[in-house]
Amino acid sequence: MNDATTPPAHRYNTRSSPSPPPPHANQLYRFRADVIVKETVYGRDHNERIFEFSRANIVSMANYTSDPREWSVSTDVPTVLDFESFITIKMGRNQFKPTSITQAHQYLVDYVERVFTVVIFKWGNKINSAADLQEFNRQCVAPQNQDRAGAAAEALHQQTVQELKTQWNGFYTAYESTWRMWAAHILKRPTHEDDVLVTRPPPVHMIHLFESAPNSAQTRNESLQRSLTLAQDVVDSCLEDINVLMKDAETLVLRAKSCFEMLQAKKSIIGSFTRELAPYNSHLEDAEHDEEQSESELS
Known part of the structure; x- marks a missing residue:
């Protein structure tokens, strides 16, 4: 604690230059x-x-x-x-x-x-x-699993890499070497910090080596978008086929109507011929009857 009104014996306090006691009771003492x-x-x-x-x-x-x-x-x-x-x-x-x-x-x-x-x-x-x-x-x-040099063993590196991937695979993507660099950074810290450090994001000096991975919501949205696009393509294709079929049906209806009208005309013609032949048939029957009677009389 320093009091500006109490000048030290030297510019800097040393063991050999303690500050004198304050002249007034309400002033602060200076200690080193x-x-x-x-x-x-x-x-x-x-x-x-x-x-x-x-x-x-x-x-x-x-x-x-x-x-x-x-x-x-x-x-x-x-x-x-x-x-x-x-x-x-x-x-x-x-x-x-x-x-x-x-x-x-x-x-x-x-x-x-x-x-x-x-x-x-x-x-x-x-x-x-x-x-x-x-x-x-x-x-x-110290690392619980060490190599001959006292550093973290390879098995511990692989275990830490797997823990990091399990924790962060849904958030970051990176080369395998980058995951190992992150694991090595953690294993240089005291062992008791490992579990906490695994749950923290990559260090600032390494963050540029990682790329953001699409999260689960984004993945579901992209999957849904692909499904909707596929469904839209199927519907559009069916509409095109139905349109062709409707045009074919219209042509078929026109041909059926034309055929119906043709048959109606032929029916009318046949009926006309039938009516014209009816009187002739009755006269022909009478002539044949008379001819049969004449033949019977001659015999």
Whole structure:
């Protein structure tokens, strides 16, 4: 905490140049703290580690159960409520754990010229020793199936590729080599992140290697469109055939009417001939009768 009215002894604070106490009670004190990020509770303090780690390296809380210890990583994102699990403040070898705000203020006033050490535990405060860290890395960080070099084995690559395809085949299409690149990117991360990373889209630096695949709704729509087009073609073809048949039927009707009229005319002609022959037939019958009688008389 800095107060603009309290000038430091030097341009930059160092261990040898602590700020003097404020002349007035209502002014703020200026403290300097060394912030150290540690992987184990009992590990040595190295000031240069602050340059290797940042806030992003506070990953998640490492937990264990039973004996021998079975390690796991919490899926909850660390918040300020987890401060005591990830961060501790030390004055030399003594941890700063005030029981009240008044005690905390008095402690800071008493040691205003000292340098506090802020220790940040990357995986929380349950990994105490190098042996704990080694076992935790084996169970939760390193690939579960390794080759001789300690990298992820080929079988694990193939398994991850299959999981990615199962998760994203309906959304992306890509060459097989691109799927393997994505799987390799995931397997470089700690093992406990694998399941979560598989459910996330491709990394930004790889997204250009993928093409969007048609989703299920789009596929159904295209299939329906093809079916409707086919049905339309069938109906159009049937309409053309029916039109030809109707024209043929019209021609047939005209021919039938023409034939009917022709037969009607012939019937009329035949009837006329029949009526004309009727008187002649009666005279012919009388002549034949008279001729038969004459022949009988002669005999």
